[in-house]
Amino acid sequence: MPGATAPRTAATAPGRPAGAPGPARTGRGAAVVPPLAVLAGVVAAFGWVAAVDPNEPGHYPACPLLRWTGVHCPGCGGLRSAHAVAHGDLVTALHANALAVLAYAGFAAFLAVWLVRAATGRPLELRPRPVHVWSLAALALLFTVVRNTPLGRGLVP
Template identity: 65%
Template sequence: MHPVNAPSPHAVHGRAARLAVPAGLLAAVAGSFAYVAAVDPNEPGHYPVCPLLHLTGLYCPGCGGLRSAHAVAHGDLLTALQANAPAVLGYAAFAVLWTVWVVRTARGRPFRLDPPPALVWSAGALLLVFTVVRNTPFGGWLHP
């Protein structure tokens, strides 16, 4: 017999099964950050170069993302922002969305990510502006 307020073993197993995917994703992201923390992207030869940078000399919106992740993993937020500010915003957005996903999933509620088109277009436009500005002479402070 179970106490009145205790969850049944089926409910506990169901919650654990529902949380398996978010836990797996967190493990993959944490493992990736741990690898980037251990293998410094500032030292040449560890990671492939950006094809756009290699072929054209232009920085893509992702250039500096590994350096940014390395700095975040070492707790250096200022260096991370200097390497790639949109990446840092992406890491923060992931953390918030993942937390909301876990809380909703643990409570048995569905989580659906359905951003309004205006938000998607605005984010794309900001990344485009960031990319153009970082490749101009006055945007040198945005170089990774």
Template identity: 55%
Template sequence: MDASASPAAPAPDPAAPGRPVPVQAPPSRLRRLAVPAGVMAAVAGAFGFVATVDPNEAGHYPVCPMLRFTGLLCPGCGGLRSAHAFAHGDLVTALGANAPAVAGYLVFAAVWVVWMVRAARGRSMRIALAPAHWWAIGSVLLVFSVVRNLPFGSWLAP
């Protein structure tokens, strides 16, 4: 009986015939949770910085190029002020500064929790949005941008 044909022996490496492929142990739970935990640490650090350095005071952050050169508010205008208010627990002010950004924070939080649970269970996480979803997100942001720049939508301006 050939040793390479037994079920306990590693399969031969197709790139190097005759050399067995080493069997790798599945990654530990700590290793599986490292990436989502690292992403959360980066996001928490960014929110911590924005919570500490007030974007409502001039000179701390650069001005939005679209606002500076055209005078129009882009979909991201007010995002830092929204993050600052959100980090301080002021949801009403955060929504007033940039409502889609607050929705994004909440969607990120939900996706991150699902990611952590799946990683803890050893399952992979892949998010693939269909083109229709991307078009819908883009359309919502475009409508938001147009409306917030019109006189009757000034309540959406930060």
């Protein structure tokens, strides 16, 4: 038809030479890279802790809060717990730091959801409400208080 112009494509857009490649498309393959990178980091960290036993003195620094005050923080025993989890010993892991075991499980679930959503092309929106953040902080505080009283003697690593 006289006077009609061809539709513009990425290759024929103004300022782009004919035959030049268009903008790169990012597919689902690129979306799974961040969760896979985090997974690789977690596997590497757990692999390191599995190989280098935190129960042997001198491998890791001591908890400064425990050293200077005698108070077990919510993270005390976390490396020993991770070591036990890496070796499949859940009972020892729970005794070393039950809160850490719950955190490992929660993070594993989060990572699985992130990976599935990335693989299916759905974005992951993480918008915790203040009540969720405060609840987690209260749980950590309660765990810390209980494990430093005679009632929580079984929670001390």
